[in-house]
Amino acid sequence: MANHAMMLIDTSKCIGCKACQVACQQWHSLPAEDTTFEGSYTNPPDKSGANFTVVKYIEHVDGNGDLRFLFFPDRCRHCLNPVCKAACPASNPPHTPPHPPAIHVFPWGGVAINESRCNNALSKDWCNKECEMACPFKTGFPPKGVPRFEYEKDGQPVNNLPAQKCDFCYDRFGNADLRGDNDPPTPQDGARFRGYFSTFSGDPPHSNRPACEVACPTCALRVSWHTVVIPYANSRVSSLQGDGFPDACLYPPTPVGTHMLWVLQYRPEVYGL
Amino acid sequence: MTNHWNDIENSDVIMIIGSNAAENHPISFKYVIKAMHNGGKLIVVDPRFTRSASKASTSNGIMLYSKMRSGTDIAFMNGMMKHAIDNGKVNWNYLRDCTNASYMLHPGFETCREGNLGEFSGLQPETTKRHRANNYDKTTWAYQYVVAGQPLTDTAAWGACNSGDIASGLLAAPHADSVWAKLINQLSTYTISEVCDITGADPTTLEEIYEVYTDTCADNMSACIMYAMGSTQHTYGTQNVRSYAMMQLLMGNTGVAGGGINALRGESNVQGSTDMCLLWHILPGYLAATTTKAAHKNRTQYNLTYTAGKAPLDVTPGDPVSLTWWSKGNRYMDSLLQAWWPLEGAAGSLNTAYDYLPKADNNRAYSHIDIFEDMVTVPPVGGFPEKVQEIFGLMCWGQNPAVGGPSASFERANLANLDWLVSVDLWETETAAFWKPDGSGGSLGIPGRAPATINTTVYQLPAAASYEKEGSVCNSGRWSQWRYKAAEPPGLAMDDLSIMSELAQRLITAYQAAPPSPHPNLRDPVANLWWGPYCDPLAVATGGATPHEDAHGGAGQNYDDGATDSRTGLLHANPHKVAWEINGYWCPSCGVPGNIGWRVDCFWANHPAGRSTLQTNGATSSGNWLYCSHYVNPGDPINCFDTSTTFPGGGAPDDGPLMGNRQENRDPVDVVRTGYPGTQIGLYRGWSVCWPVNRRIIYNGASVYQPGHPNVGQPLAPQKWVVAWDAAGTVFRTPGGDVSDGYKPPGGAGCRMPFIMHREGHAHLFGYGRQDGPFPEHYEPWDTVCTQNPLGTPHLNSPTLFRHPRAQAMERATPGSPQFPAVATTYRLTEHWQSGQMTRNNPRLCQLQPEAFVELSEELATALGISNGDTVQIKTQRTELYGKRMLAKACVTKRFKPYSLVGGGVPDDEVHHVGVIWHYGYSGHCTGHSANLLTPHCGDANTAIPESKAFTCNLRKINPTWPHGPWL
Ligand code: SF4
Ligand code: SF4
């Protein structure tokens, strides 16, 4: 595997401030959606057409009887083999070629929606939000995958959207654009951003990194090459295990399967994963 | 903060108590998380399990979070102090050399455990002060002296001053009249079990927290305390903070890297506004505000209180080993008078200027609470005569008391008693909109009162936001930084400075046009107020040298820069000129023609050309001595701070070509530390400028061994040294260190003790300056569920707490009243800010936290049939008195638990505890009820800060149709 970009989400450093959630909305010019307070700090309750990332709040009593307040910034995992894309009619023959795919996979690993090609936006009837159904990382009730198509604003549903999800802020990485999968990689596709990436040695986030990372006050979110992130993430897990969190683990458990990698203090089930 | 934000990363232990830094100061967690990453431990103490608590460390399998009923910090901290002393886990050298632990006290002094229980010696039964029930006669709160001014110490126990190491405790039992013995006596009742009875904490957790914290008594370890409004907004808020300060002294944690008492300021410039005397009891730079007391009768008397080597509160001259920095206060006062009224002519002019200063009635207070109490006529109550309305106009400048003030219904109602109200703000705040119709015949702020019956004229002056204006801000760590304007303000909005300048000039003109008054002080202070022409005339008046304008000077004559704002047609005020006046400059009467018009480079320094050091008698001006050095002469060769430090990129930013406005410095590279081994401690001395004299950690003289010790001048914690001297303690060897506090080498002649602002040079374990006691003592909140003090003492509340007779008679619930059986507190969210105008007008932030809510335990929810998301009504004595319902959504959470409360006389020794968000109001994009509808109009004995953090309440579920749920 070539060198891929990877974002580490160290939930042990996350303070649940939602700066990432708002920064993401702002960078993508997403509107505020209608919400009400229903007893949780999580708001809106799940990812939506207006929120690519939502911080989830979990109250958990652990094996020691200690209460913990856990935070999980939820967003697309940026799979190495994205099922969403495999299921997407507009990303597979006979649609592609000639058209570029609706779900684009960058050579450096990012998975992004090409909104102009998404059938929901094109109002074609031969797609039934396949990516939302196919994506294995389901949340909410009824359970839905990561890509979302609607939200509510000023009491009215907004639902004629193309698929909406975290795009790894590819357009902050030197304004790389979405091209056909068969186009040869160019330096824009990641390599030239080497200088922006974290070395995990206390360096401040470069402003060209994802909006959420730049906004995070505690550096819980860090982007680097997967060869840097994975050993660092493993070292965080072992240090947490020695520090009162024996169940600390990586999520998803196979780190090379996705380009977002979480460090969790408890088993994934505790986070509803 | 005695330290600063990024110094938190140097801490071995961080205790968050009375603040919720993760939620309300999220950036601070950058450094908390760094400290933890490097092995530091985080302790969180809070009534509720907060987002900060989520990050608490684990030690010996115990999570270092302790619950604590709101308002019981003192019990918690006194228990910790007792634990430290009982287990010998204190820093003995530090206590002897840097604090007043070894001092002998007046033999008549009695703690709360001696004489009358629950009070200190000297409590007076009655007072003429309307705002306080009792006062202390502080005669016995005093030292014994060897000779006048030199305190007597308990040498039998502590040895001679500064006599080498105290390895493991005292030589003998402390003298019964010593501070140390009195402290031990005062704390004797605060056993672990007593503390748990009062606070509701779990004893195992409590003891582990005490153990982890007191480990930092070691010389090379440090702990910092991060506190905020959770500590201060109590009737004994000052004593809460005192208890933290005393704990830091026991540990030797003040003046060192990673230590300190860190008040987290909630607004970007609240430190700056305090420095500039936002509060009524001070003048700029913390000079005492002038009052009717004899010592303030005239300038000579006032200055004498400083020059005689006394801090304003003190009564005897200082110790010879004390620098007593306040002895220079007369220079600062004279320079301030010279800045405000400089054209009074020669001899005696400053005396006249001093007389211009208003003299506050020594028997009254002028706090936020008083302003609103004085906005209404109160009939005779509690033996006090009728009090008539005195305030008829109000300027609310970036203030929204209708949401943010205590007892909001009372304060809102009083707005209708005003003739006029000016709101200078970005939006139409709740305060500005209080008179508008609410849709049911009443008005928004005063339901039931028809708008037509309100005669207050409300003016709205649209103001520019922080990105739409230029000027300086000063953060919690005292770092002052220049901000540039990024965008034009919308519409006719103006920056605050231009609004203020325009207003002042019109007032001055109006007063000047008025005929001379038989009472000159009714006219002249305003008519003669100096608003320019700026700087030049000082020189012109004497035919002296040309003042040194810099690039920012501009052509304008007054505070303006000569440019007219095309939108408003008004002159634009120039913040650089204000910064210049605040810094101060040499005036004609200095007698050195070459200096006239030059800025003073530093409030205190030795400069060959003699352009440093503020002077008396009008030779210099300075709007705020602490900021004298922030805006210096461009290219002036002085380095008043420290010449030994080298900076990356060559030259010292303290003194580099950028100079002029030091606040504009932005050198992001930390200082090079070559003088002494050890890691970087994040001083970043080239980033902005910090008062005093760019000293990042104040009292840093206490971070080294003191005179008499074999290691004199060497850092207590070499790995994170702040300042250091050579082996003899005489040669400063700290390239890359901090600016030393005290200036004199500890090993040399004329050395002074590290706590230079105190006349003794020693920090106050025994704090005689307070109104309510020299040591902290647990009292219950004014509005309490207890019928007796759980300590068993006769004083349920602090005897000297601040409240008006009106509030005492009406706003306080009967202690232990079954009508209000639960404890409530108030707090903020990450997602909103203060009274909500900056955030509740932002749809994206409203989306994150759309509604006001109350957090309550699962147990309480079950008892009342409340589910998550239900609407809940909360009542207190105030909602009943003013007939205003308070509704909020329910957040049923494991993060609140019922509290055990033993000894307070509550049924079953158990109470429920809830917390209410206070950001909401009736204006803006998302609205709701403010928790200040619940809070009482009473405050701290010393500061009058309102008690918003602990009161009694009841609650029930509100159903869409009658009947509603039961009350508790
Ligand atoms: S997480 Fe779901 S939406 Fe994201 S790349 Fe994987 S399959 Fe696609
Ligand atoms: S990487 Fe970009 S798109 Fe994805 S959550 Fe962060 S800010 Fe949003």
Ligand code: SF4
């Ligand atoms: S910005 Fe960082 S700390 Fe805040 S919620 Fe997001 S990941 Fe957590």
